[in-house]
Amino acid sequence: MNERIRMVREAAGLSQTAFGARLGVSRDVVNNLERGRVDIKDHFVKLICAEFQVDENWLRTGEGGEGPIYNESEAFSLDRWAKEHGATELELEIVKVYFELDPSIRRAVMDHFKAHFANAVDPDEAEAEALKQDFLRQRKAEAASSATAGDAGAKHTG
Numbered sequence: 001m002n003e004r005i006r007m008v009r010e011a012a013g014l015s016q017t018a019f020g021a022r023l024g025v026s027r028d029v030v031n032n033l034e035r036g037r038v039d040i041k042d043h044f045v046k047l048i049c050a051e052f053q054v055d056e057n058w059l060r061t062g063e064g065g066e067g068p069i070y071n072e073s074e075a076f077s078l079d080r081w082a083k084e085h086g087a088t089e090l091e092l093e094i095v096k097v098y099f100e101l102d103p104s105i106r107r108a109v110m111d112h113f114k115a116h117f118a119n120a121v122d123p124d125e126a127e128a129e130a131l132k133q134d135f136l137r138q139r140k141a142e143a144a145s146s147a148t149a150g151d152a153g154a155k156h157t158g
Helices: 002-011 016-023 027-035 042-052 056-061 078-084 089-100 103-119 123-157
Strands: none
Touching: 002 027, 002 042, 002 056, 016 027, 016 042, 042 056, 078 089, 089 103
16 A cells, blocks of 8 residues: 555655645655555545545555546535645635635625625726727817818808
8 A cells, every 4th residue: 555655646746745735744754654664544545535536445455457546526625726726825714714704794795895896997998998988089079170170161151
């Protein structure tokens, strides 16, 4: 099983330190597990399988293939998704605290942000609107100038 733990780590492209961080243990613990220096506790096997979607039977026995056998992920992991997209620990904590709020408070927070975003203007959209308004002012000025010139010409001929 020790070799299969190493295979899972390497397949994930993680150092022993990063692998350990995902599992809540130190690099030394990962190193000792991979080298067979310590017994692998049942809960730790389950943790590896849950964190990396590895088939538990494969991890324990090696049956089913030479490389890691993965389970189909049935659940979306917000933590995993956020980490994969570069979220900081503070950002993760903010999201977790948000979901711990009472639903009525969450609705109030969402209403606040919806109102803010409804009033926000896309910079490109704002620039386009400004250009449009400049164009319309220019056309209006030209039309007024033409009308004034036409009026003046009519007075001279009459």
